[in-house]
Amino acid sequence: MTLCRFHTHPHAAVLACAALSLGAWTGPASAASVKDNSACPDLSGHYRVAEFGEANGDALQALSSRMAGFLDSEVQFVRGVGQDWELFIKSGAMGRFPSSPSVTLRYGTDFACRDGSVELITPVRTSRKTEQGWFEGQSVVLLNRASPNGLRLAVRFSGGQRSTLFQYDSARLSLPIPGTGMRLNEAIRWPDISKPAPPRIDNTPPAPEAPVVAQTRQRLSASLLGPVMLTGLKPDPQGVRASLKATQSKQVAALEDRLRSASIGYRVLRQPLWSNNAHEFELLILPAASVAAWRPSLLWVEHELRRTRHPLAEHGPIQADPQGYRVTLTLSGSAQAQDVATRIHTLSGAFAEVQVQPPTEAMSASGARTAQLLLVMK
DSSP states (O other), rough: EEEEEEOOOOHHHHHHHHHHHHHHHHOOOOOOOOOOOOOOOOEEEEEEOOOOSSHHHHHHHHHOOOOGGTTTOOEEEEETTTTEEEEEESSSSOOOOOOOEEEEEOTTEEEEEETEEEEEEEEEEEEEETEEEEEEEEEEEEEEEEEEEEEEEEEEEEEEEEEEEEEEEEEEEEEEEETTEEEEEEEEEEOSSSSSOOOOOOOOOOOOOOOOHHHHHHHHHHHHHHTEEEEEEEEEEEEEEEEEEEESSHHHHHHHHHHHTOOOOOEEEEEEEEETEEEEEEEEETTTOOOOOOOOOOOOOOOOOHTOOOOTTTEEEEEEEEETTEEEEEEEEOOHHHHHHOOOOOOHHSEEEEEEEEEEEOOOTTEEEEEEEEEEEO
């Protein structure tokens, strides 16, 4: 995987944002014409979709094959009319191959042949979350035979960070943040298969759960977990370690709210991290009689800052602090750091104080006004 950044002129970025913002309202723009510059590779084969994550999701979307995103899905590439490709998809372990193609990729319309690969012409609108923040843009997908076998799927992402000006339900108007451009090259592989792998049956009876684990499993009821999946419980000297995963960040924040309402004390052992198409995280569930200060995850704090957001301030990375959390703000227009702090403190009941840290304001390398807040937990 390679990562690189590019910087654009501020005025050019604003002009570019107008087209991108309108795209968010009216739909994706049509792809630019892509012409052949090499012979077309032979993609014929039967492949297992053995990957998960953002790159695999982009590839499935570009191939109009999202039904192959389930565990143990398979895809057959068969030559169609002329240089077209017909895709037959078995969705999941219990699925069956259809008698007619699930998807047809048409030469010159859906793909072209460039640099020895099949390049899908229409880019995919997508995003990436890195340590530097959230990047929005598009991905171009290229296909070729892998070595020594299988199908290689290369995903080329390009995009940047954006500042939201207005958002309501599904409508959003945003501007690109100058100097945040990023390109990311990723590659995954779908292995060859001749037939589905035989199911593995383990007849070994499970060991009985420790009493503290069984009690915790009862406390973490289905109604409390909601859409969040409990993937494991493990005893710990201070309680029980619970491994969890959620497909949406708001599900993590909502679970933490329910834990607090149910007076179930917990500590965040591993912050939510996007992996395998889900936010995976680990909590230490404290004994029922324990009393501990509430310290939610960084993802919960991020959602709370979005909920109480000042229209002229954009929050950046959030870091844990002995007193709570620290967050960097990017201010625009006439917004003052103290006004933003007052708004957060007033609208949120989670913070005892929201303090503006010295210096009150600073200038970033891109010329934007920034400030840092300390969110002191109750």
